[in-house]
Amino acid sequence: MRIVIGAVVLAMWILPGSAVAAPYLWLNGATPQRTIETAFSPPPGFVRAPAQPGSFAAWLRGLPLKPDGAPVTLYDGRLKFDQQHHVAVIDIDTGRENLQQCADAVMRLRAEYLLAAGRPREIAFNYTNGKRQAFGGGSYADFKRYMRRIFSFAGTYSLEREMKRVGLADIAVGDVFIQGGFPGHAVMVVDLAVNDRGEKRFLLMQSYMPAQDMHVLENPRGGASAWYAPPGGAELVTPEWIFRTTDLRRF
Numbered sequence: 001m002r003i004v005i006g007a008v009v010l011a012m013w014i015l016p017g018s019a020v021a022a023p024y025l026w027l028n029g030a031t032p033q034r035t036i037e038t039a040f041s042p043p044p045g046f047v048r049a050p051a052q053p054g055s056f057a058a059w060l061r062g063l064p065l066k067p068d069g070a071p072v073t074l075y076d077g078r079l080k081f082d083q084q085h086h087v088a089v090i091d092i093d094t095g096r097e098n099l100q101q102c103a104d105a106v107m108r109l110r111a112e113y114l115l116a117a118g119r120p121r122e123i124a125f126n127y128t129n130g131k132r133q134a135f136g137g138g139s140y141a142d143f144k145r146y147m148r149r150i151f152s153f154a155g156t157y158s159l160e161r162e163m164k165r166v167g168l169a170d171i172a173v174g175d176v177f178i179q180g181g182f183p184g185h186a187v188m189v190v191d192l193a194v195n196d197r198g199e200k201r202f203l204l205m206q207s208y209m210p211a212q213d214m215h216v217l218e219n220p221r222g223g224a225s226a227w228y229a230p231p232g233g234a235e236l237v238t239p240e241w242i243f244r245t246t247d248l249r250r251f
Contacts, residue, residue, distance in 0.1 A: 022059050022116035025140060026092055032064030036203065036216065039065055039088055042193035043201050043227050049173070049192040056251075057173035059113045060190045063205075064091040065216075075100070075211040085239035086215035087226045090205065098211045099151035102186045103159045105207035105214045106176055107150055109188065110251055111135070115143055126162045127153040156184030163249035168230050171200060175250050177236060177243040183209065185241040187217065193227065201227040208240060 024032065042048055051057035066089040072080040075094050092108075094100050100108060111123045115135075123135035123146075133153075135146045160180030166172075171189060178186040191203040203226060204217045219228050220239050228236070236243040 022054065022113055022118075024062075024064055024092075025112060025116050027064060032062065032091070034065045034067070035062050036065065036088070036191055037061045039068070040191065040203060040216075040226065043225055046193035046195045046199075046201055046227075049194050049200075051173060054117065056110070056113050057192075059116075060109065060173055060188075063109075063190065065089065066091045066213075072213045072215050080212050085218050085220075087218050088216040090214040090216070092214055094207070094211055094213055095148070097148075099148060100207060100211045101151075101155075101209050102207050103154070103156040103178070103184070104147075104151040104211070105205070106178075106186050106188050107154065107159065108147055109205075109214075110174075111143070111147060111150075115140075125150050125154050126158040128155060128158045129153075130158070155182075156180040156186055157182065159186065160184070160249060163251060165246070166248045166250045168245045168248055171202060171230065171248060172250070173202075175248055177204075177238075177247045178249050179241075179243060179247055185243075187238055187241070187243075190216065199229075201229055203227060204238060206238075206240075 070089040071083050072086055072089055074080055075096060075098050107125055114120065114122050120135055120137055124132055126132055135143065156178055157180040160178045163176065166175055173189050173192045175189045176186050187204045187206040189202045190205045193201045205214055206217055207214050216226060217238055219226050220237060231245060234245055236245055
């Protein structure tokens, strides 16, 4: 099935007996060779949480990855100074300006999914001043120009306030740990595994300052595993930021 939005043709594919699955438009039709799902096996005793085909959760765990060992690169082509905190780099463009930082990466992924799923009218974010700015439709180039405006005038402060609070026990793929501020920070849950006792483990993605490749984070307290366990205390420790467990939000 093909859906046309402005000058963009969105090639969609349908899985037997399932909902429509959304592609990754920035790949221009290329098939991902390595994804979050194929690169990261669940921890021993865990299995991936069910995700409806075509859902945001399924789309996130299918995100394409650069080859194993790829470095995190900044928007200007330089290597990020510290290369110790990521376990994979997502194969998506960062742009040539210092714009696509932490909250911007979260908004980019949410908007890319909605566009590819044929739901462009749902793409809207608040500016820092509270004004709601919706995507007016058009080509993929129009979409990228819209996202550049969002990156320029929105951030953690506005995004935290437009998302709804979620309890840690209900964590799901697509949820975001976010502290709104100047600066603040945001990381997104891009995969989730559960065991037969209902315990959960999750993977986190971030961009950071300056604008840089989106990447899957290491778990500084996970030993050899990148999977995070919901913390028993009040803090979630990530390599470059410490969140409160009450910082979890959902679109």
